[in-house]
Amino acid sequence: xxxxxxxxxxxxxxxxxxxxxxxxxxxxxxxxxxxxxxxxxxxxxxxxxxxxxxxxxxxxxxxxxxxxxxxxxxxxxxxxxxxxxxxxxxxxxxxxxxxxxxxxxxxxxxxxxxxxxxxxxxxxxxxxxxxxxxxxxxxxxxxxxxxxxxxxxxxxxxxxxxxxxxxxxxxxxxxxxxxxxxxxxxxxxxxxxxxxxxxxxxxxxxxxxxxxxxxxxxxxxxxxxxxxxxxxxxxxxxxxxxxxxxxxxxxxxxxxxxxxxxxxxxxxxxxxxxxxxxxxxxxxxxxxxxxxxxxxxxxxxxxxxxxxxxxxxxxxxxxxxxxxxxxxxxxxxxxxxxxxxxxxxxxxxxxxxxxxxxxxxxxxxxxxxxxxxxxxxxxxxxxxxxxxxxxxxxxxxxxxxxxxxxxxxxxxxxxxxxxxxxxxxxxxxxxxxxxxxxxxxxxxxxxxxxxxxxxxxxxxxxxxxxxxxxxxxxxxxxxxxxxxxxxxxxxxxxxxxxxxxxxxxxxxxxxxxxxxxxxxxxxxxxxxxxxxxxxxxxxxxxxxxxxxxxxxxxxxxxxxxxxxxxxxxxxxxxxxxxxxxxxxxxxxxxxxxxxxxxxxxxxxxxxxxxxxxxxxxxxxxxxxxxxxxxxxxxxxxxxxx
Amino acid sequence: xxxxxxxxxxxxxxxxxxxxxxxxxxxxxxxxxxxxxxxxxxxxxxxxxxxxxxxxxxxxxxxxxxxxxxxxxxxxxxxxxxxxxxxxxxxxxxxxxxxxxxxxxxxxxxxxxxxxxxxxxxxxxxxxxxxxxxxxxxxxxxxxxxxxxxxxxxxxxxxxxxxxxxxxxxxxxxxxxxxxxxxxxxxxxxxxxxxxxxxxxxxxxxxxx
Numbered sequence: 001x002x003x004x005x006x007x008x009x010x011x012x013x014x015x016x017x018x019x020x021x022x023x024x025x026x027x028x029x030x031x032x033x034x035x036x037x038x039x040x041x042x043x044x045x046x047x048x049x050x051x052x053x054x055x056x057x058x059x060x061x062x063x064x065x066x067x068x069x070x071x072x073x074x075x076x077x078x079x080x081x082x083x084x085x086x087x088x089x090x091x092x093x094x095x096x097x098x099x100x101x102x103x104x105x106x107x108x109x110x111x112x113x114x115x116x117x118x119x120x121x122x123x124x125x126x127x128x129x130x131x132x133x134x135x136x137x138x139x140x141x142x143x144x145x146x147x148x149x150x151x152x153x154x155x156x157x158x159x160x161x162x163x164x165x166x167x168x169x170x171x172x173x174x175x176x177x178x179x180x181x182x183x184x185x186x187x188x189x190x191x192x193x194x195x196x197x198x199x200x201x202x203x204x205x206x207x208x209x210x211x212x213x214x215x216x217x218x219x220x221x222x223x224x225x226x227x228x229x230x231x232x233x234x235x236x237x238x239x240x241x242x243x244x245x246x247x248x249x250x251x252x253x254x255x256x257x258x259x260x261x262x263x264x265x266x267x268x269x270x271x272x273x274x275x276x277x278x279x280x281x282x283x284x285x286x287x288x289x290x291x292x293x294x295x296x297x298x299x300x301x302x303x304x305x306x307x308x309x310x311x312x313x314x315x316x317x318x319x320x321x322x323x324x325x326x327x328x329x330x331x332x333x334x335x336x337x338x339x340x341x342x343x344x345x346x347x348x349x350x351x352x353x354x355x356x357x358x359x360x361x362x363x364x365x366x367x368x369x370x371x372x373x374x375x376x377x378x379x380x381x382x383x384x385x386x387x388x389x390x391x392x393x394x395x396x397x398x399x400x401x402x403x404x405x406x407x408x409x410x411x412x413x414x415x416x417x418x419x420x421x422x423x424x425x426x427x428x429x430x431x432x433x434x435x436x437x438x439x440x441x442x443x444x445x446x447x448x449x450x451x452x453x454x455x456x457x458x459x460x461x462x463x464x465x466x467x468x469x470x471x472x473x474x475x476x477x478x479x480x481x482x483x484x485x486x487x488x489x490x491x492x493x494x495x496x497x498x499x500x501x502x503x504x505x506x507x508x509x510x511x512x513x514x515x516x517x518x519x520x521x522x523x524x525x526x527x528x529x530x531x532x533x534x535x536x537x538x539x540x541x542x543x544x545x546x547x548x549x550x551x552x553x554x555x556x557x558x559x560x561x562x563x564x565x566x567x568x569x570x571x572x573x574x575x576x577x578x579x580x581x582x583x584x585x586x587x588x589x590x591x592x593x594x595x596x597x598x599x600x601x602x603x604x605x606x607x608x609x610x611x612x613x614x615x616x617x618x619x620x621x622x623x624x625x626x627x628x629x630x631x632x633x634x635x636x637x638x639x640x641x
Numbered sequence: 642x643x644x645x646x647x648x649x650x651x652x653x654x655x656x657x658x659x660x661x662x663x664x665x666x667x668x669x670x671x672x673x674x675x676x677x678x679x680x681x682x683x684x685x686x687x688x689x690x691x692x693x694x695x696x697x698x699x700x701x702x703x704x705x706x707x708x709x710x711x712x713x714x715x716x717x718x719x720x721x722x723x724x725x726x727x728x729x730x731x732x733x734x735x736x737x738x739x740x741x742x743x744x745x746x747x748x749x750x751x752x753x754x755x756x757x758x759x760x761x762x763x764x765x766x767x768x769x770x771x772x773x774x775x776x777x778x779x780x781x782x783x784x785x786x787x788x789x790x791x792x793x794x795x796x797x798x799x800x801x802x803x804x805x806x807x808x809x810x811x812x813x814x815x816x817x818x819x820x821x822x823x824x825x826x827x828x829x830x831x832x833x834x835x836x837x838x839x840x841x842x843x844x845x846x847x848x849x850x
Contacts, residue, residue: 294748301748302647305741311724366748 001070001100002026002615006077012549012580013606016571016596019584020635021612022628027584028170029070030610031551032062034582037085037096038162040139041066041103041122045156045163059159064123067100082106089149096142108142110149117141153197160184165536167551174532177520182507185539190474191467199467202460206453213449220442227439230432245414248407255404262397269390270502274519276383281522283379284515287372294365307353317346391500405454412447419443471498474542475508481541485534486510488573489566490527496535508535526559530570537574549580556585556592568596575605587631597638607639648698649716651744652677652753654725657735659758663765667734670717678708680760686805687826694749759827767834812836 002008021027044060063069071078081100086093097107103122108115117138125139134140143155152158164175165185175181191199310316316327321340326333344351419440479496486494492513500506501518510517510531520528533552540548552571559567571581585593600607613632656676660668668676681695701708717733720726725740726733744750812833824832 298648298748299644301743301746302644302651304743306647306650306719306723310722311739 001029001067001072001081002612008615010610011608012582013608014578014580015575015606015608016600017580017582018593018607018609018635018639019582019612020587020609020632021584022586025612026070027586027612028553029067030612031167031169031553031582031584032066033083033100034085034551035162035167036067036100036103037083037098038087039155039159040098040105042159043163045160059126059156061122061126064103064121067103089146090151092149094146094149105138105142108138108145110145115141115145153194165539166549168529168533168536168555169551169553172529174520174528176508176510176532176535177518179501179503179505179507186467186471190471195463195467199460199463202456202463206456206460209449209453209456213446213453216442216446216449220439220446223435223439223442226435227432230435245411245418248411248414252404252407252411255400255407259397259400259404262393262400266390266393266397269386269393273383273386273390273502276379276386277516277518277522280376280379280383280515283372283376284513287369287376290365290369290372294369297365303353309352320346387500390502394500409450409454412443412450415443416447478508478538478542481538482510482534485537485570485573486512486531489530489534489563489570491566494531494534496538510535526563526567529555530563530567533570537570540579541574541577549582550574551582553584554586555583556588559592564592565595568592568599571596572599572603572605575600575603587628587635590631590634593635594638597635601638601641609636609639611636645698645712646716646719649712650719650725651741651747652698652757653713653716653720654735654740654744655754655757656761657726657733658740659754659761661735662758663762665761665765667729667732669732670714673717673733674708674710674713676757676761676764677710677713679764680757683760683763683830684756686809687829694753756826759825759830762827763830763834766831767838771838808837809833 019027019030041062041064042059043062067081068078071081079101082097083100084095084097086095088094093111095107095109096105098105104119104125106119108117115138117140118136120137120139122139125134125137128134131140147153147155147158150158164173164181175185312327317340319325319327320333324333325331340346341349419436475496475498482496483494490512494513495511496508497511497516498506498508501509512523512527512531515522517523517531523531533550533555537550540550555567555571556564571583574581587593597607611632613629653673656673657668660666660676677695677699678701681693681699684693684695699710699712701710717726721728721733723739724736727736815836816832
């Protein structure tokens with residue numbers, strides 16, 4: 001995969017690790033090798049999937065031939081290709097060796113003690129359905145040990161953390177605006193492992209039982225017309241259940257209609273909220289523009305007032321020229337002691353500042369800024385009112401849905417009674433009996449699953465409330481750390497608030513310059529990325545007592561000149577707790593790299609690098625481009641001193 | 642010339658000009674500093690949602706006489722050197738003949754002038770001794786003095802401001818709320834301090850409020 005001979009070794013430093021190379025030289029592959037060594041060829045943790053009434057929990061993977069597809073097919077020893085990674089978890093030394101040719105663990109040792117287990121290819125291991133099948137294999141033992149050492153409830157949590165928090169790769173996925181991510185992180189890290197496992201299990205169970213209940217309901221619905229037709233010829237002894245049932249159906253229809261209307265209203269409000277927030281952002285941009293203009297005007301006016309000669313300058317000058325007397329001490333001076341020049345000051349010899357005679361009129365700008373301030377106040381009031389309304393409406397919706405659920409359960413109960421009444425009728429029709437039995441069985445199963453689902457939902461809600469209470473303290477501390485990083489990049493007041501979003505979901509929302517940035521589109525690309533990095537680093541800093549690491553691919557890609565230093569400073573801040581950074585760099589923003597290297601050296605931080613221009617796959621474009629080589633050499637000189 | 646000193650020089654001229662209207666023909670540097678300090682403090686008190694136009698210009702520190710600002714001293718020297726103000730035994734007065742003519746073109750000039758006028762008038766009603774006393778009661782000042790800290794802020798985190806705001810809610814309960822929006826800042830402050838000092842005269846502890 002790389003032209004580095006048969007072996008390549010690199011020792012990561014606690015500081016900055018730079019992987020330098022142009023496009024296509026293998027930077028992303030290198031990162032993926034590290035990830036693979038740590039967690040396997042996985043790109044997500046376990047998700048519950050329904051497959052023909054069977055529940056399957058699967059991890060998403062990269063193609064099993066991922067690394068082999070990137071090798072030189074002419075090399076004769078590809079089958080021997082492997083990676084060995086040495087790393088540390090809570091002072092435990094771990095060494096793992098995996099094959100790159102056919103993904104599998106070859107060897108693992110912890111604190112120099114080998115871990116026993118059967119070697120199996122990951123492709124086969126991933127087919128196992130449960131732990132009973134996995135026991136005894138080296139991969140299973142490795143994952144269990146590592147999860148234990150890291151204090152996690154399962155290895156899936158480590159996969160999740162590495163894939164979604166510790167690595168910011170070229171997919172450029174931001175997690176701060178991902179509700180599902182926030183929910184998962186809160187469960188896994190803001191919650192005790194036991195509560196987390198319980199919540200996860202309950203969620204999977206709810207999903208599973210809900211799916212089953214709906215399947216049964218659909219099957220029963222298919223049988224209903226048949227049953228109705230068969231019943232049409234029978235006399236019904238007891239109508240009272242039917243009547244109650246009809247009333248319940250009416251109520252259900254009414255409630256469903258209310259729910260649908262309310263959903264429309266809420267959707268409308270959400271659009272209005274978005275529009276309001278856009279207006280506020282626009283207003284803010286205009287305000288800032290006007291402020292800049294006013295500031296320029298202020299400077300001009302102050303210059304016109306104060307950048308003039310002292311009122312007595314001319315007479316002092318006359319005194320020197322005509323009387324040869326120093327105006328400061330009144331002593332006689334020789335002709336050439338003080339040089340008088342029309343364009344420079346006789347004391348400091350600097351040229352006079354040109355006075356700006358521009359006719360400056362600022363009243364219009366002031367008026368406009370006052371209007372913008374007034375408009376902003378009104379918009380914020382309107383936003384607050386609409387958010388409150390939205391919150392109330394969402395609460396109403398939840399109440400209505402609960403009522404709907406209760407009515408549905410009532411209907412189920414009455415349908416059961418109606419069916420049992422019908423059973424007692426004089427019914428000689430064998431077909432009717434068979435269909436009726438099938439229908440009853442399906443309803444029974446549907447009810448059972450619906451009951452289980454409801455119970456699990458109630459249990460999960462209680463657990464959610466318990467978890468929520470414990471999170472408040474964490475939220476405050478996390479916000480403070482976030483502000484520290486985010487303000488470094490933005491140069492504006494930054495906060496992280498845990499509040500309801502426009503969909504009524506409670507989550508972290510960044511506030512920049514006191515304006516909520518609920519949508520990632522509310523920020524420019526580079527701002528979005530670095531606010532997201534700030535969020536990830538806050539999580540790392542808050543939860544890890546020992547040094548950790550963060551991997552970022554080509555962070556300099558979207559930066560403009562104004563933000564280069566700020567961006568570098570955000571990363572440098574992360575290094576303060578002896579953390580390690582791994583950055584891939586493609587040398588298209590030298591100012592960023594120069595700054596980060598210089599500042600890291602000043603702070604006596606370690607800097608390591610891998611030059612993929614030498615060992616990576618170079619195209620003819622790279623071979624012919626001297627600029628990229630010169631740029632790398634400049635960076636190398638900076639690093640090596 | 643440093644923009645900050647320019648800005649402060651213009652403010653000092655405004656303070657001296659507006660002091661003249663109530664009969665204070667000259668001021669000491671200490672009085673000038675106090676007037677500007679209270680202008681910044683009361684601005685946040687009255688216009689609590691708006692950004693304070695003095696905030697970015699002034700940094701106050703503590704000494705035994707109360708809030709102090711080094712930049713104001715520098716600006717006074719600048720004004721003396723240019724003969725915009727005159728010095729008579731450390732009392733500074735305006736040199737009418739050399740007032741810059743384009744000063745009124747500065748952004749927010751009118752707003753600042755009106756505000757200084759309001760604050761000076763309020764302080765003149767109660768006299769400088771009462772101002773001095775208020776500084777000594779200033780919780781921010783005392784807190785910083787005890788903890789030997791240097792800088793104080795006049796933004797919304799200022800302890801004095803919190804203290805004044807705490808008292809504000811009681812005051813507004815007494816005030817007929819219907820009329821609150823019709824009051825000018827000067828009227829509001831006058832009524833407020835009437836209320837505060839009436840409490841002081843009666844011997845009621847301000848922090849019980």
